[in-house]
Amino acid sequence: MENNAVLEMRGICKYFPGVRALENVDFTLREGEIHALMGENGAGKSTLIKVLTGVYSKDGGDIRLAGVPVHIRSPQDAQNMGISTVYQEITLCPNLTVAENMYIGRTKGPLTNWKKMNTDAAKLLDSLSIPAKATQQLGSCSIAVQQMVAIARAVDSDCKVLILDEPTSSLDEQEVKKLFSLMLSLKEKGVGIIFVTHFLEQVYEVCDRITVLRDGKLVGEYIIEDLPRVQLVSKMLGKEFDDMAEIKSEEDAAHIEYDGIPVYEAEKLTGTTGIAPFDFEIHKGEVNGFTGLLGSGRSECVRAIFGADRVAGGTVKVNGKKVKINKPLDAMKNGISYLPEDRKRDGIVGDLSVRDNIILALQVMKGFFRPFSRSQAEAFADEYIKLLSIKTASSDTPIKSLSGGNQQKVILARWLLANPVYLILDEPTRGIDIGTKVEIQKLVLKLAAEGKSVTFISSELDEMIRTCSRLVVMRDGKVVGELKGSDLNQNTIMATIAGGES
Amino acid sequence: MSVSENHFENLPKKSVSVIDTIKKIVQKQVFIPLAALLVLILFNLIADPSFFKISLDKSSSGDPVLSGYLITILDNASELAILAIGMTLVTSASGGQDISVGATVAIAGSVVLKVLCGSQSRPDQMQAPIIVAFLICLVVSMLFGAFNGMVVSFFKIQPMVATLILFTAGRSIAAWINNNELPVISDPKFGYYGNFIPGIPVPTPIFIAAICMIIIALVLKFTNLRLYSQAVGINPSSSRLNGINPQLVKFLTFVILGACVAVAGFIKVSRLSTINYSVVAKDIEMDVILAVALGGNQLSGGKFSMTSSILGAYVIQFLTTTLFKFKVSSSAIAAYKAVVVIVLVVLSAPIVREKMVQMKKKGTAAKVGKAKKEVA
Numbered sequence: 001m002e003n004n005a006v007l008e009m010r011g012i013c014k015y016f017p018g019v020r021a022l023e024n025v026d027f028t029l030r031e032g033e034i035h036a037l038m039g040e041n042g043a044g045k046s047t048l049i050k051v052l053t054g055v056y057s058k059d060g061g062d063i064r065l066a067g068v069p070v071h072i073r074s075p076q077d078a079q080n081m082g083i084s085t086v087y088q089e090i091t092l093c094p095n096l097t098v099a100e101n102m103y104i105g106r107t108k109g110p111l112t113n114w115k116k117m118n119t120d121a122a123k124l125l126d127s128l129s130i131p132a133k134a135t136q137q138l139g140s141c142s143i144a145v146q147q148m149v150a151i152a153r154a155v156d157s158d159c160k161v162l163i164l165d166e167p168t169s170s171l172d173e174q175e176v177k178k179l180f181s182l183m184l185s186l187k188e189k190g191v192g193i194i195f196v197t198h199f200l201e202q203v204y205e206v207c208d209r210i211t212v213l214r215d216g217k218l219v220g221e222y223i224i225e226d227l228p229r230v231q232l233v234s235k236m237l238g239k240e241f242d243d244m245a246e247i248k249s250e251e252d253a254a255h256i257e258y259d260g261i262p263v264y265e266a267e268k269l270t271g272t273t274g275i276a277p278f279d280f281e282i283h284k285g286e287v288n289g290f291t292g293l294l295g296s297g298r299s300e301c302v303r304a305i306f307g308a309d310r311v312a313g314g315t316v317k318v319n320g321k322k323v324k325i326n327k328p329l330d331a332m333k334n335g336i337s338y339l340p341e342d343r344k345r346d347g348i349v350g351d352l353s354v355r356d357n358i359i360l361a362l363q364v365m366k367g368f369f370r371p372f373s374r375s376q377a378e379a380f381a382d383e384y385i386k387l388l389s390i391k392t393a394s395s396d397t398p399i400k401s402l403s404g405g406n407q408q409k410v411i412l413a414r415w416l417l418a419n420p421v422y423l424i425l426d427e428p429t430r431g432i433d434i435g436t437k438v439e440i441q442k443l444v445l446k447l448a449a450e451g452k453s454v455t456f457i458s459s460e461l462d463e464m465i466r467t468c469s470r471l472v473v474m475r476d477g478k479v480v481g482e483l484k485g486s487d488l489n490q491n492t493i494m495a496t497i498a499g500g501e502s
Numbered sequence: 503m504s505v506s507e508n509h510f511e512n513l514p515k516k517s518v519s520v521i522d523t524i525k526k527i528v529q530k531q532v533f534i535p536l537a538a539l540l541v542l543i544l545f546n547l548i549a550d551p552s553f554f555k556i557s558l559d560k561s562s563s564g565d566p567v568l569s570g571y572l573i574t575i576l577d578n579a580s581e582l583a584i585l586a587i588g589m590t591l592v593t594s595a596s597g598g599q600d601i602s603v604g605a606t607v608a609i610a611g612s613v614v615l616k617v618l619c620g621s622q623s624r625p626d627q628m629q630a631p632i633i634v635a636f637l638i639c640l641v642v643s644m645l646f647g648a649f650n651g652m653v654v655s656f657f658k659i660q661p662m663v664a665t666l667i668l669f670t671a672g673r674s675i676a677a678w679i680n681n682n683e684l685p686v687i688s689d690p691k692f693g694y695y696g697n698f699i700p701g702i703p704v705p706t707p708i709f710i711a712a713i714c715m716i717i718i719a720l721v722l723k724f725t726n727l728r729l730y731s732q733a734v735g736i737n738p739s740s741s742r743l744n745g746i747n748p749q750l751v752k753f754l755t756f757v758i759l760g761a762c763v764a765v766a767g768f769i770k771v772s773r774l775s776t777i778n779y780s781v782v783a784k785d786i787e788m789d790v791i792l793a794v795a796l797g798g799n800q801l802s803g804g805k806f807s808m809t810s811s812i813l814g815a816y817v818i819q820f821l822t823t824t825l826f827k828f829k830v831s832s833s834a835i836a837a838y839k840a841v842v843v844i845v846l847v848v849l850s851a852p853i854v855r856e857k858m859v860q861m862k863k864k865g866t867a868a869k870v871g872k873a874k875k876e877v878a
Binding site: 306308327328329338340346347348349350351352356360363364365367369371414 | 724732743805
């Protein structure tokens, strides 16, 4: 046992039907350190954290807090013992106010001093410079602010162990910086922080130590200086890492015929979600991207293309023919597929099986009165489970019991099965491990090589640069530039996003 | 399930299959109503085996009829089972329940009588063919269903609140259709549908219920109704992005329930050849919702099992008839029913069932030590 360990987990085991989620995992967190927990999707990071926070009961092993063996039965228990968590998905109540969310379940006695609660909340929000009012309804804040409120809630309770499960996946760079300075100041105070993230950069920026999991087993614990990036990646993947930068071949843009009729063409397209009318076209075999800061309107643009929100005006041509796209089904019938940004809210149908989730779009296109036979549906599901190597116990498993990355693959499978000519992927790689990210990027390029057109949106610029041959840059709901060829580099893109002459 | 097998790889083959089969059965949704039915059957078997006697008697007109408690149950549960079909779909797609079915059954019945009686209240002959009366009643009921559906799906009002309108007004509308008179049909032919067709010893409602079940089975098999309503009930937003129109699906389920109401109302008035607006199908909505809940379906919508709902309806009728048989006074029946229902619902709660599965496992697999731990 180490003297300064705040938390020790030894030999933790957790089983789900058909899956060994954790097997004999050790984890040690020392006082005043930021400890990264790394691993691919389904490696067991989230499960380990849920065991630690009492969401799941463990099937074996011991947990010690400051050397004392403890038994954590519920999240409330964990909180009382000083273990606070901010989960990957926001778990607050959108219909309550910010202050209520921060103090819910933590007031003593049946009475609440609303005034005090609101002033306390306001003070805390202020000290963390979170741009939200205490009395504002949480649902009216952006996802980033909601995430920060969740962190504020966790920080405010007297915590010894702070768990951040992918807190940065919906934050932009500025907000990440703010969060990091907050983490560092908490570290000074002796709080042990467990940091789960997929962003390697961020790990090397703030963390002291790394614990790597793979397939539910412990790979090892490393001091950050001893583990260069490439090695970390290869430890996570369990194989030598092939260079990501190589996935895009040099001359891949050559086969696109820019002179021909575009697969999809929009003129003065506008929706009701606050984007200015925009023109857009995409050619056969082209991969393009929409980029811009969070909230710049890039998602709204592609939603307008798909008819996901009400379309207010503009003309649309598919293969040179004028068509009307007012609702998703119109778009689907014209060969457009859309993988939405918010997987949990817009993508998965949680209680339905993986199979039903895969066939859903194609089934809807086929029609209400023409259901697929069971064997046909199973054949589709099995084909795509294999093709995208989706980790699931069976095609009958409800999709909600899959890990985030595998859920994403299922949604991807759904839209690939629909066999679109134009595929829109809005943040397909968010909250997904690096192995799957590369897989998805490779898949995008493969689809393009097969003659499909793809729009690819990502918050990570280098990912966009690697995959896209043309970038539409957005700022404040307007298209402010289009970059191609040699302009596709970090500096030019940044400059265009930031504004100035373009 | 091939999945659970690998946990037991070190067990002898036989015990694997036993544990697995038990687990499989207990985890099936249909297990709950089936178990409830078994308990009721066992109870009656012990208390009074004559409960299960079925005899072939002669009716007053000299035709052969089957009689016995089991026949009564099957007969009386027909309306409940038919309504449970529609309620299951409404529950699945809208995540709420229609509490107006009792009142709309009264409307449906009233429409049938109005068409058959014409302007008189006690005609010697029916003024229209029965099929016409039924079809008009079907259309009217589906329109009332459409009204409920519209309020729920297009105005986005919670189903229970939306259907409160017709729950309150329905029986008045039913009385108003017949100018508050109590029409009586004297033609015995009208009574065939709620009682017996001469020469056939099985009550007609049983056949009608069976036909409805066959229809819904076919509909579920040859359309995507199940996939659509489940998807809409679980995640309307993602359903929409997959090309489904969630409003339309919810609306449709209410219209289908309307059709079920028409059939149930038709049987109800045919049983008596008349109607009592304030009593007909009284509180049936609660029994129907109970049937859906008893079938292990989540009342908050999403996945459903039609078989379990229908079985649930028969369980409730079985219970009611059992209570009648033991001379529980009709005013006290509701209280007894409540006790039984609370027991059944608690037993069927996922949390309790999980515990039950675990306990069973501990019993059967005590010797397997380690493997047991893995599954738990």
